[in-house]
Amino acid sequence: MDKTFEVIVVGGGFAGVAAVKALGRSGVKVLLIDQHNYHQFQPLLYQVATAQIGVSDVTRTFRGMFQRYRSATVLTAKVEAVDVHAHTVTTADGDTFHAQIMVLAAGAEANFFNTPGAEEHAYPLYSVTDAVRLGNAMVRALDAAQREGAESRGVHVVVVGGGPTGVETAGAIAENFRYVVPKYYSDGVAARSSVHLVDMVPSILGPFSDKNKSYATRRLQQAGVRLKMGSGVTEVRPDGVDFADGTSLPSQIVVWAGGLKAGAVVAQSGLEQGRGGRIDVNPDLTAPGSTGVYVLGDAANMTDARGEKLPQLGSCAQQAGKWAARNIHADLRGGTREPFAYLDKGYMAMIGRGAAVAEIGRKRLQVQGPLAFLAWLGVHVVLLSGNRQRVSALISWADDYLTHSRSHVVLGNPD
Template structure:
């Protein structure tokens, strides 16, 4: 019996055994790539099941704003079940434990297995600690909603503790990684130290709270144009961020970071903002993996040995054309994967994926950002900051999210100099 679509409960079985004769497409992951693939399949003659371990999708580029208190988690999350219903798909909540390409089966931690005719793997990646001793145990990543909240709780909890007890002076936050996330995190923390700490924690001397950014190369924001990198470094230093460039992390300890040159940085909190890798269990799926555990695919995003499997987003890599692990490549590969399945169902040949680079941007703080627009201007300062605001707010899925993020960011940056800090509840 065909399931009632209004219930959005996934029927078991494949198109071969189920009463619904349409090919069954299973999409793993409700991130940028997964949602883009589902949207691209909306008018295709297939039934789609979207799978994610959470019932929501997270807008990851703004997680650091959650970690530093400007936004609440609900401001940057969107209901995955509602999205699925809106696009005519089913939704299944669960964590993928196994993918068997031979039987075309996906196993979850709860409920029956899912059988597919086509599979889109878009379940993203996780933090890569690069084998650094103590990093996984003592550093705080900010790749998920829960991790961002953990950073926020640790930061405010520690400040409350030392304000009440006076036990420690010279508190330090060490941010590891000079990419966009690390620069945004370090710049925001330093700005909050300068503008919010005096009124919120009058017991503490802001000069005794340090923000250190550690980067193993000789520059911050390595992928950006030289003028933008130099501007970002100058703006970080102007906010009081100590830059430790060409510094590799040897070990992360509970209250310090040991560098390869033998120096040791005191750290009441270490934020890990460098590198990602595929989830460990992907190794058991029997698919060829490249650097960082990314699944190797052909130019049309299909797995060569299993052409019914497509890979999109950070977890995939085209063998002869590696893409950056950013939002735009995820969106574009997800859309291409969905369209490729629609072409296959229609008996049409697949097409090679071509990435359209739209540029990258990062914010350093209030009225300060860099924007490297592809085939366009390279912006710094207020204009780049306004561009960053517009792009990120527009990219959010729901109108409620756009309104709440607009209010939260406006309140942070407009009220910041009056010592106001937003720290809300989930």
């Protein structure tokens, strides 16, 4: 493989994929390096963990995505080091690649905030591997509860983090206990099980309006989710969670949706890190103190033209990838970079069957219930990476909604 390129993109998330596609269309010689050979659709990983959709619905190979772009090359490898001054990337097998311009879009990893026991005992939800691992744990816990029969205490799940990921995960697990588990498990396992959503802040869905927060809280409680807000987690144990107010909750499974931080590639890059270990990028998405280095997606803290912080959303990362490609093209062809102009599409979160909240556009048009649910479906169908994935996901959602069945069985090796 050639080891010199016009552009190297590290990371194949929303931002990295969008950048490679745009550069490939322009005939720019670009190399994408990712430790996986596939793109994963992170917003729906909780549905993989709860067997609502299959792994193949949220993954697509990079080579399949870029096969029409002859100037784009894909390398499956773990990045060991980047040199932002020399514009080199070294992989774990010792190969070093050089480019005129470097793009760091390596994503993020769970931020456990040094909480004792969290990294050892909690289940993050940021990759397909995480989703399958959580799904396996749920199945094992349910199987164990049924074996114990009437003596079982059920399966108790604590979801840490009241943002969209935590809310969607807690709602999906609660609906499984309510509608799906009774179809597959006897002996009242579901009735003895519980889901708690916890966070140190006083309410769920921080960026949303009070109206949408109230609606989401009410619908979660109707689904059986118990909320414990306003007290932080101080320790995660194999059999429970302790809180700052001195209380505790028993649990066999703790899902960690309590925050993200930039990954190791960014941490060792030598670039100055800001909130969440991310890089506070310039308005044109370049890294301060460097030349020809862009940082995108969950690896970056981005702002709009007014200096307001932009959200860590897939749509924002996707737009940033396309915009960075335009600026990179200008760099290579002698043009002028332009500051990132983000099109604010708003926020949304799924609560459960037929229930969601959305705040659409910069003016934050507030929508709740079935209409927001349909909007959520539409946005996520558009964002999925391929037609096969879109069709398969729609079929899975329709089957799940109409029958409460789980045709997607989570299988894998035990921890």
